[in-house]
Amino acid sequence: MARRSINWFKYTSPASFYPLAGKMIPWFGIATGLLLAAGLYVGFILAPTDFQQGDAYRIIYIHVPAAWMAMLLYLLMAVYAGLGLAFNARLWSMMASAIASTGALFAFLALWTGALWGKPMWGTWWVWDARLTSTLILFFLYLGFLSLQAMIEDARRADRAGALLALVARSMFPSSTSQSSGGTLCIRALRFASAKLRPSRP
Amino acid sequence: MLAALLIMIAACWMYSITVTLMRVRCIILERERHAPWVAALSGEAK
Numbered sequence: 307m308a309r310r311s312i313n314w315f316k317y318t319s320p321a322s323f324y325p326l327a328g329k330m331i332p333w334f335g336i337a338t339g340l341l342l343a344a345g346l347y348v349g350f351i352l353a354p355t356d357f358q359q360g361d362a363y364r365i366i367y368i369h370v371p372a373a374w375m376a377m378l379l380y381l382l383m384a385v386y387a388g389l390g391l392a393f394n395a396r397l398w399s400m401m402a403s404a405i406a407s408t409g410a411l412f413a414f415l416a417l418w419t420g421a422l423w424g425k426p427m428w429g430t431w432w433v434w435d436a437r438l439t440s441t442l443i444l445f446f447l448y449l450g451f452l453s454l455q456a457m458i459e460d461a462r463r464a465d466r467a468g469a470l471l472a473l474v475a476r477s478m479f480p481s482s483t484s485q486s487s488g489g490t491l492c493i494r495a496l497r498f499a500s501a502k503l504r505p506s507r508p
Numbered sequence: 509m510l511a512a513l514l515i516m517i518a519a520c521w522m523y524s525i526t527v528t529l530m531r532v533r534c535i536i537l538e539r540e541r542h543a544p545w546v547a548a549l550s551g552e553a554k
Binding site: 320321323324327328330331334335337338341342344345346348349352353354366367368370371372374375379396397400401403404405407408412461 | 529536
């Protein structure tokens, strides 16, 4: 029996990737809708109220995934931009450009929901601590990447400039753009969320 | 609840993939607008 092998390199060409992406979008869109509905229902309706923070803690169901995605997407964007720069592959540079605005959206969402939680819990919208400041720097890095790409007319030059910015920023601001702080944040949130399942002891 | 957080993380992943694919399709069309396959595609659309 002859083995059928898929030539994956074919999909690094924009012409081949375009129809494949079109086929994948509805499936991922349906998964997004279902998971979002389930997550919001469980987080905002089924989850019990916290004895200390009340219902304000529920913002972690938006804030933590947003902060985590903002950092992870920057890493992914830098990898795609670096590959596009190294191999001169147009599609990978296009992927980096496409990821940037989603990353900026998540970084903004993390800052906004963090401020909304900070006001009732800390008594202030903003403090200049390392985690908040590094998320703000991350947001500015996304805006810088998008602005740089928008201001250069030649797409290939814009890709190269964007890739350099993404890679240099990745090496200069590791705490803003790496998973170390995002991972810590996520682990702390996971511990907090799993503690909600345990009954309180007298 | 841990389950809600994990589901929301998965939902954010799916959303990011969906939006990135939609956006990359737009970028491909914008940058490759002079390519014959895009012209053929727009011909099909008409």
